[in-house]
Every structure is written in structure tokens, then in C-alpha cells.
Amino acid sequence: MDKISPDSPLYVYEQLAGIIERKIRSGEYAPGTRLPGELTMTHDYKVGPGTVRRALDILRERGLVVTVRARGSFVVDPLPSAD
Secondary structure, eight states, X not given: OOOOOTTOSSOHHHHHHHHHHXXXXXXXSOTTOBOOOHHHHHXXXXXXXXXXXXXXXXXXXXXXXXXXXXXXXXXXXXXXXXX
8 A cells, every 4th residue: 555655745635635646546446436535544544534524625626536426536537648
């Protein structure tokens, strides 16, 4: 699993968004699939819930995920290009 680096010049939420984006682009999180829940991500990456929410905001802005209230966040299908 990718780790959050305390020595990185990026904010923790930016690092987390990058990790999730890499997993989406590599196919680990395939289009149409549900991302792990907020609690799972806070535990897995040892970050706070606000950090997870902020990372998901970035991914929504990039057009990679959509969030459905009370259901979770899902990888969009089809994925936008990586440029």
C-alpha cells in the first residue's frame, strides 16, 4: 500500500488524492466500482476524516469519481484522459 510521507512538500490530502488517482488509473479501482469508505481510508492511511473528504473533493474536481449520498464514492465510467 502507498504511504503518506510526512516529508513531502505536498499536503496530506494532496498525497492521498494522488495515491487514489494512481490506483484508479492502474485499474486497481476499476471504472464503476465503489471506493473504500471514509472510515476504511482513515484507518488504512492513518489520516483524519477531513483529509479523506478533501482528497475526494480533489478527485471529484478532476472528474475521476462521483459521490452518491448514503452510497459512497464511485469511479466514473469512462475515465477522463490523464492529461
